[in-house]
Amino acid sequence: MSLYASFIAYQNYTADPVSFCFFSGYWNPHTFNYTKMSVKKVAVVTGANKGLGYCIVKKLCDKYNGKVYLTSRDEQRGRKACDELKKMGLDPFFHQLDVTNKESVNNFVKHIRQENEEVEILINNAAILFLKDAPEPKNFQAEQTISINFTALVDFTEAILPFMKNGGKIVNITSSSGHLCRIPSEELRNKFQSENLTVEELKTLVNSYVEDVQQDKEIVKGWGDSPYVVSKVAVNAYTFILHRRLTPKGITVNCVHPGYVMSDMTRGGGSITPDDAANVPVQLALTPCGAGLYVWHSGKAVPWDGPDPRVYIDGRT
Numbered sequence: 001m002s003l004y005a006s007f008i009a010y011q012n013y014t015a016d017p018v019s020f021c022f023f024s025g026y027w028n029p030h031t032f033n034y035t036k037m038s039v040k041k042v043a044v045v046t047g048a049n050k051g052l053g054y055c056i057v058k059k060l061c062d063k064y065n066g067k068v069y070l071t072s073r074d075e076q077r078g079r080k081a082c083d084e085l086k087k088m089g090l091d092p093f094f095h096q097l098d099v100t101n102k103e104s105v106n107n108f109v110k111h112i113r114q115e116n117e118e119v120e121i122l123i124n125n126a127a128i129l130f131l132k133d134a135p136e137p138k139n140f141q142a143e144q145t146i147s148i149n150f151t152a153l154v155d156f157t158e159a160i161l162p163f164m165k166n167g168g169k170i171v172n173i174t175s176s177s178g179h180l181c182r183i184p185s186e187e188l189r190n191k192f193q194s195e196n197l198t199v200e201e202l203k204t205l206v207n208s209y210v211e212d213v214q215q216d217k218e219i220v221k222g223w224g225d226s227p228y229v230v231s232k233v234a235v236n237a238y239t240f241i242l243h244r245r246l247t248p249k250g251i252t253v254n255c256v257h258p259g260y261v262m263s264d265m266t267r268g269g270g271s272i273t274p275d276d277a278a279n280v281p282v283q284l285a286l287t288p289c290g291a292g293l294y295v296w297h298s299g300k301a302v303p304w305d306g307p308d309p310r311v312y313i314d315g316r317t
């Protein structure tokens with residue numbers, strides 16, 4: 001190749017590595033493996049061995065043009081779920097992932113790096129709920145609920161962000177319990193919705209809730225009596241912080257209340273099947289209607305600091 005041809009070819013390379021290889025005469029399958037084309041785009045769903053997460057994976061396998069990770073903290077339950085989907089002709093990929101376990105998170109991130117993958121879709125679904133009759137002491141309930149539903153969601157997301165594709169989508173599964181009106185104290189509500197709130201400040205705020213529960217002061221301090229509410233309000237606050245931070249990268253961040261879902265979390269009670277509840281999260285992952293939104297199971301975006309949507313959407317009194 002002449003110098004000029006090399007220059008043109010280099011320009012082609014920087015614009016499009018495949019063209020470079022083709023026009024410069026360097027085309028061969030080996031080179032191809034090391035071009036941009038080998039970066040695979042993937043979708044990741046946490047807590048996907050059952051319930052809503054499982055149905056989200058099922059729909060993504062059908063609709064998303066990329067690899068879909070079904071992740072689960074328990075390897076056996078996760079592989080079983082994957083096998084069920086494979087019997088339906090779908091092709092999910094299993095990876096163990098306990099979002100509260102640093103080693104497990106590191107292993108997953110390492111795997112993504114080794115596979116040369118870019119995360120185009122991240123759906124943070126894993127969560128727990130202690131029902132009203134749960135026998136565990138309230139300190140334990142608060143600590144566990146905050147740790148899994150909020151802290152682990154934040155830490156896992158932050159670990160994945162360096163591998164997130166520009167223009168990607170993050171969907172945080174929240175709840176009607178994540179609406180700001182569920183926190184009784186106005187002072188706390190103002191802190192949660194401050195536009196200047198950083199992730200570290202949010203973590204400190206939520207940790208102060210756990211300390212207040214330990215000192216039996218959560219009611220007088222205006223947190224209310226539900227750790228699940230605090231965890232999901234915090235997930236919403238994180239969603240909006242992340243949205244502000246990731247807008248320059250074109251990454252769309254939304255959170256969704258999937259409805260009262262018939263799953264193990266509700267002991268089978270509820271008003272919407274996990275399959276139907278998966279529709280809105282999947283739509284937000286594939287073709288979001290906007291960014292920085294709190295979306296109800298009806299598909300309607302609701303103001304986080306507005307009136308309680310359980311009344312004006314779900315018709316509850």
Ligand SMILES: NC(=O)c1ccc[n+]([C@@H]2O[C@H](COP(=O)([O-])OP(=O)(O)OC[C@H]3O[C@@H](n4cnc5c(N)ncnc54)[C@H](OP(=O)(O)O)[C@@H]3O)[C@@H](O)[C@H]2O)c1
Nearest residue numbers: 047051052073098099125126127173175260261263264265
């Ligand atoms: N059900 C409802 O009415 C309702 C309403 C509003 C919002 N949501 C939200 O919807 C999402 C899905 O709930 P669901 O109803 O499908 O509940 P579910 O059937 O109980 O499923 C929860 C999933 O999260 C997983 N999980 C729990 N801790 C984990 C951890 N440390 N690491 C990784 N995975 C973990 C569970 O794994 P194991 O099987 O190993 O426990 C399970 O796969 C949750 O975010 C929930 O808060 C549910």
